Amino acid sequence: MRAPSLSPGPRRGSALKELGVIENGAVLCAGGKIVSVxxxxxxxxxxxxxxxxxxxxxxxxxGKVVLPGFVDSHTHPVFVNPRLVDFExxxxxxxxxxxAAAGGGIRSSLExxxxxxxxxxxxxxxxxxxxxxxHGTTTAEAKSGYGLTVESELKSLEAIREAALRWPxxxxxxxxxxxxxxxxxxxxxxxxxxxxxxxxxxxxxxxxLAQFVDVxxxxxxxxxxxxxxxxxxxxxxxxxxxxxxxxxSETALEPxxxxxxxxxxxxxxxxxxxxARLAKLDTVATLVPGANYFxxxxxxxxxRRLIAAGVAVALATDYNPGTSPTLxxxxxMSLGCTQMKMSPAETIAAATINGAWALGLxxxxxxxxxxxxADLAGFGVSDxxxxxxxxxxxxxxxxxxxxxxxxxx
Ligand SMILES: [Zn+2]
Numbered sequence: 041m042r043a044p045s046l047s048p049g050p051r052r053g054s055a056l057k058e059l060g061v062i063e064n065g066a067v068l069c070a071g072g073k074i075v076s077v078x079x080x081x082x083x084x085x086x087x088x089x090x091x092x093x094x095x096x097x098x099x100x101x102x103g104k105v106v107l108p109g110f111v112d113s114h115t116h117p118v119f120v121n122p123r124l125v126d127f128e129x130x131x132x133x134x135x136x137x138x139x140a141a142a143g144g145g146i147r148s149s150l151e152x153x154x155x156x157x158x159x160x161x162x163x164x165x166x167x168x169x170x171x172x173x174x175h176g177t178t179t180a181e182a183k184s185g186y187g188l189t190v191e192s193e194l195k196s197l198e199a200i201r202e203a204a205l206r207w208p209x210x211x212x213x214x215x216x217x218x219x220x221x222x223x224x225x226x227x228x229x230x231x232x233x234x235x236x237x238x239x240x241x242x243x244x245x246x247x248x249l250a251q252f253v254d255v256x257x258x259x260x261x262x263x264x265x266x267x268x269x270x271x272x273x274x275x276x277x278x279x280x281x282x283x284x285x286x287x288x289s290e291t292a293l294e295p296x297x298x299x300x301x302x303x304x305x306x307x308x309x310x311x312x313x314x315x316a317r318l319a320k321l322d323t324v325a326t327l328v329p330g331a332n333y334f335x336x337x338x339x340x341x342x343x344r345r346l347i348a349a350g351v352a353v354a355l356a357t358d359y360n361p362g363t364s365p366t367l368x369x370x371x372x373m374s375l376g377c378t379q380m381k382m383s384p385a386e387t388i389a390a391a392t393i394n395g396a397w398a399l400g401l402x403x404x405x406x407x408x409x410x411x412x413x414a415d416l417a418g419f420g421v422s423d424x425x426x427x428x429x430x431x432x433x434x435x436x437x438x439x440x441x442x443x444x445x446x447x448x449x
Contacts, residue, residue: 041108041393041407042077049322050352050397057385059424065106069414072443077408099438099445105424107388108408109178109209109415109439110369111395114305114326114356116216117168118161118196119186120152123361130335136260146220149186149361153196161199162206168359168367169207175368176417176436178209179396179405181356183254185216188232190239193217197249208441210413212399214282215240215250218270220261233266237273245277251400252302253277256284257291264291271299280400286310287331293317303354303398308332308341319350324398327390328358329375330366343380354394355387374431384425414443 042060044051051058066083068075076083083089089096126144139145153161165182172180182204184196197213204211217240218233225232244250253274257267261284271281281299285291287306293314296304304318305326318325327341346353355372358364366372373387382390396406404413418438419427427435438445 041389042409043407050324050354050394050402051389052319052350052352053347056347056353056389056394057383059385059388061424067106067408067414067416069440069443072414074408074410074412074414076410097445099418099440101418101438103420103422104418104437105421105427106408106416106418107176107424107427108392108406109417109441110176110391111179111399111401111405112172112177112356112359112367112369113181113212113303113324113354113395113398114183114328114358115172115180115367116183116185116358116360117165117180118153118182118184118199119149119361120156120161120164121149121361122365123148126362144362146186146362147223150188150222153186154189154192158195158199158202161196162202165199165203166206169203169209169211172367173207173209173439173441174436175370175434176419176439177367177369178415178417178439178441179212179399179401180209181212181214181252181399183214183216184250185219185254188217188219188222190235190243193240194243194247194249197244201249208444210401210405210415210442212252212401213250214252214254215244215279216254216256217241218255218262218266220256229262229266233262233269236270241270241273241277241279245279250279252282253279254282254284258284258286258288260288264295268295268299271296271301275299282398297321297323302400305356305358306331306341307346308337308339310346315346315349315351318346322352322397324352324354324394326354326356326395326398327376327380328356328364328372329379330364330372331358332379333375334364334366340375340379343376343382347382347386352394352397353382353386353390354398355390356395356398368434370427370435371431373428377428378431384428387428388424414440416440
């Protein structure tokens with residue numbers, strides 16, 4: 041994933057498929073960082089390596105493909121139970137309001153999170169981070185958003201922080217207090233938005249519990265005006281923003297762009313003029329086809345249209361209990377290929393370097409280059425195209441997180 045020359049910023053257009061594959065490659069890491077990358081022949085000639093040979097841990101990756109660890113830039117891991125009512129009702133053809141009436145939907149996840157202890161949540165989140173690593177993910181964004189009270193949102197962020205301290209990978213915590221309007225504020229969404237703006241955001245910022253503020257802006261969630269209000273509060277607290285937008289309905293993006301969102305996610309529906317606007321910005325369009333797959337929607341986000349226009353596209357799992365219960369980046373890549381017509385190479389760049397851009401971590405993550413964090417994923421395949429090809433199976437055989445190698449899976 042060595043950066044193509046003359047193109048700073050996230051990968052776009054034809055640069056999205058430039059992988060910089062090195063055959064018979066070797067990566068030298070020290071102190072949690074990548075020191076050099078090249079052919080094995082050259083690595084073995086390195087005078088420093090020759091001197092240190094005994095003290096070095098060598099991982100034999102022959103017959104494997106080694107990638108930069110995946111950067112999953114959109115996940116909701118702080119929940120307690122799977123949403124099996126939603127699953128079954130949806131199969132039977134129920135609409136979202138019918139599912140909510142039957143006791144499903146986002147609101148059905150709230151009670152368990154509000155009741156759960158912080159340690160129980162953090163234990164669960166840690167297990168999920170470990171499972172992500174087994175699928176090749178070394179950096180994960182993690183959103184709160186299933187508490188929706190000041191106390192339970194901060195508790196969710198604390199649980200993420202506790203889990204992050206015990207996981208050798210990298211975690212980017214995001215406050216998603218504006219996920220939906222909780223039942224007790226039904227019909228008084230403005231009151232809830234005020235709590236998000238005046239209490240949740242400033243407290244999360246002051247206690248350094250979140251690196252981003254996210255809003256679900258769509259039908260049944262928050263309006264564009266409320267989204268702007270929440271973005272302004274985030275800006276005032278010094279937190280950058282990202283948003284769920286365009287999943288269910290088309291929303292004008294222009295009013296959000298003055299807040300320089302790191303990423304706008306979903307974008308199943310996007311206006312032509314907004315495609316042109318995004319193409320000029322470093323704001324990443326993060327596509328989450330796992331949600332389309334699981335919801336059984338016929339249409340997927342139009343990745344080809346975005347890539348052709350020069351928009352920087354990333355792929356993420358949107359791991360959550362209601363609409364995308366997968367933490368597999370290779371699965372998201374497979375859907376990228378088969379349903380959104382991205383090439384295998386494009387899905388790899390979208391799952392690594394552009395994910396890093398979506399989290400403001402492009403200087404540390406997303407490519408195997410000297411100076412970056414030693415985050416690697418090794419797959420038991422002989423060609424990178426096999427990674428999205430073998431869908432529904434995990435071919436990841438080893439993960440290196442910040443220079444630390446867990447046991448092979
Ligand atoms: Zn989401």
